[in-house]
Amino acid sequence: MKILTAKQIYEADKFTIKKQGIRSDELMERAAIGIFDWIHSRLQGANVNIQLFCGIGNNGGDGIALARHLKENDYSIQVHVVNYSEKRSKDFLLNLERLKDRKIWPNFIKEKSALPNISPDDIVVDAIFGIGLNRAPHFWVSKLIEHINVSSAFVLSVDIPSGLPCHRIPWDTENVIRANYVLSFQVPKLVFFLPETGIYQNQWEILDIGLDPEYLDATATDYELIGKNEVLPMYKQRTKFSHKGTYGHAVIIGGGYGKIGAVQLASNACLSTGCGLVSAFVPECGYHSLQTAVPEIMVLTDDDDENISAIDLSFTPNVIGVGMGMGTKEITQKAFEFFLRKNTAPLVIDADGLNILAKQPSLLKYLPKNSVLTPHPKELERLIGEWSDDFDKLEKAKIFSTENDCIIVIKGAHSIIIHKDKGFVNTTGNPGMATAGSGDVLTGMITGLIAQGYTPLNAAIFGVYLHGLAGDIGVTSKGYESLKASGIIENIGKAYIEILKSPEDVPIRKET
Ligand SMILES: NC(=O)C1=CN([C@@H]2O[C@H](COP(=O)(O)OP(=O)(O)OC[C@H]3O[C@@H](n4cnc5c(N)ncnc54)[C@H](OP(=O)(O)O)[C@@H]3O)[C@@H](O)[C@H]2O)[C@@H](O)CC1
Numbered sequence: 201m202k203i204l205t206a207k208q209i210y211e212a213d214k215f216t217i218k219k220q221g222i223r224s225d226e227l228m229e230r231a232a233i234g235i236f237d238w239i240h241s242r243l244q245g246a247n248v249n250i251q252l253f254c255g256i257g258n259n260g261g262d263g264i265a266l267a268r269h270l271k272e273n274d275y276s277i278q279v280h281v282v283n284y285s286e287k288r289s290k291d292f293l294l295n296l297e298r299l300k301d302r303k304i305w306p307n308f309i310k311e312k313s314a315l316p317n318i319s320p321d322d323i324v325v326d327a328i329f330g331i332g333l334n335r336a337p338h339f340w341v342s343k344l345i346e347h348i349n350v351s352s353a354f355v356l357s358v359d360i361p362s363g364l365p366c367h368r369i370p371w372d373t374e375n376v377i378r379a380n381y382v383l384s385f386q387v388p389k390l391v392f393f394l395p396e397t398g399i400y401q402n403q404w405e406i407l408d409i410g411l412d413p414e415y416l417d418a419t420a421t422d423y424e425l426i427g428k429n430e431v432l433p434m435y436k437q438r439t440k441f442s443h444k445g446t447y448g449h450a451v452i453i454g455g456g457y458g459k460i461g462a463v464q465l466a467s468n469a470c471l472s473t474g475c476g477l478v479s480a481f482v483p484e485c486g487y488h489s490l491q492t493a494v495p496e497i498m499v500l501t502d503d504d505d506e507n508i509s510a511i512d513l514s515f516t517p518n519v520i521g522v523g524m525g526m527g528t529k530e531i532t533q534k535a536f537e538f539f540l541r542k543n544t545a546p547l548v549i550d551a552d553g554l555n556i557l558a559k560q561p562s563l564l565k566y567l568p569k570n571s572v573l574t575p576h577p578k579e580l581e582r583l584i585g586e587w588s589d590d591f592d593k594l595e596k597a598k599i600f601s602t603e604n605d606c607i608i609v610i611k612g613a614h615s616i617i618i619h620k621d622k623g624f625v626n627t628t629g630n631p632g633m634a635t636a637g638s639g640d641v642l643t644g645m646i647t648g649l650i651a652q653g654y655t656p657l658n659a660a661i662f663g664v665y666l667h668g669l670a671g672d673i674g675v676t677s678k679g680y681e682s683l684k685a686s687g688i689i690e691n692i693g694k695a696y697i698e699i700l701k702s703p704e705d706v707p708i709r710k711e712t
Pocket residue numbers: 209210212213227228231255256257258259260261262284285287289328329330331332333334335336337338358359360385386409411
């Protein structure tokens with residue numbers, strides 16, 4: 201699903217209005233009815249007090265139109281207009297008139313107004329600012345936002361939490377609505393998925409307001425949200441007369457004394473993702489434990505007992521995953537440099553492989569085109585330098601990806617796969633995966649997919665989705681706290697089965 205910028209959303213509005221021959225207030229009416237239906241199907245007329253806080257633009261207009269529908273269905277409502285500008289939108293004014301026609305008189309909140317009492321049992325509809333927010337809210341509006349945030353009432357935000365801009369981090373991190381739920385129109389907003397800006401809502405859902413698919417199809421976007429519908433077409437079916445050679449031979453290189461487990465997890469994940477043959481290359485000390493733990497893999501050893509000191513493969517595999525648990529000792533750095541200079545196989549590079557690249561950026565030129573790099577935030581910082589905020593991080597990652605012709609998987613709650621100037625935002629995964637070794641599993645999985653013929657970009661996108669889904673399935677029996685990296689591997693099979701179930705057509709709904 202495409203993630204549009206605010207500018208593109210306004211263009212989609214205009215396009216839809218023209219193509220469908222409707223008025224802009226009719227589009228607003230669709231939005232308001234969508235929200236009303238959502239509320240009504242849950243409350244079913246319950247006697248709850250609903251306080252609507254509406255700005256003076258189209259977000260406020262949505263709130264005002266919603267108030268009319270709530271009133272017509274006998275809900276108890278109070279409507280507040282947050283009067284932060286004299287420049288009211290046409291459709292806001294139209295809906296205000298419609299409200300007044302029904303003898304509903306909003307309470308106008310201005311700079312010096314007393315703030316209304318909000319009971320913890322109330323429902324607050326937050327329609328103060330939408331995607332039009334382009335500067336810090338006035339001080340007194342921030343006070344109102346704070347007042348709503350401390351009320352303990354359930355807060356439903358219209359389109360986006362008020363105070364949260366679409367295109368940058370908030371000017372003041374305290375003055376943003378903390379929404380329990382966001383009903384966002386037609387397309388998700390990038391800010392829902394970034395660590396600094398995703399914290400302002402617990403859950404979000406897309407409301408389809410019928411923006412024209414022709415515009416959405418034709419528009420190129422910087423970011424795309426990756427769900428089942430996006431990964432399913434990438435899936436490569438196994439064929440009847442295939443054999444293990446059909447699905448590739450991968451090598452996992454890494455490990456060191458006390459860190460052989462990282463290679464064990466990656467190799468096991470690689471195999472469990474469908475790779476035909478997996479060899480591990482580890483220091484001598486890892487030989488017995490690896491052969492015992494995963495009998496299905498072949499083990500090659502370094503001459504050094506405890507470190508990777510010379511990577512000597514007598515064949516060229518289909519793909520190599522390298523770096524986990526390898527350390528950055530001088531001897532290993534030298535071995536890695538020598539390996540990179542002569543390697544021709546596609547690469548997936550993780551952990552200490554990335555740390556060595558950060559120490560020796562001159563090695564980057566030896567990476568095969570479209571190598572997949574899988575840094576967690578600290579490793580990413582070592583590679584691309586410090587960033588001022590999440591948006592700056594994404595820009596720097598895009599520049600790095602373009603300059604070095606590589607794919608970067610920025611790991612996190614919503615991992616983002618960066619390929620040149622395009623980003624793919626993952627939707628699976630959960631905090632149970634914040635556990636040792638879960639990144640090693642991901643590296644093994646992406647390596648296993650490339651071995652089977654997935655392009656490196658598809659392997660990164662599909663792999664991250666599959667990994668998160670296996671984690672999501674894992675927590676259903678293990679709980680968040682007790683899920684381990686090996687538990688993610690155990691559920692890769694179920695994750696495949698889940699992806700292959702009949703296509704979903706339910707609206708995207710996601711806890712963050
Ligand atoms: N296709 C869709 O998705 C549909 C979307 N719809 C709805 O429209 C919403 C967007 O509405 P919107 O463009 O009128 O902007 P909104 O956020 O209401 O702000 C109002 C104005 O406030 C101003 N302003 C900005 N910052 C400010 C500040 N700090 N302090 C004071 N003022 C400030 C700024 O005007 P400016 O003063 O800069 O000229 C801005 O224009 C969208 O979120 C959704 O709810 C639906 O109705 C239909 C279909």
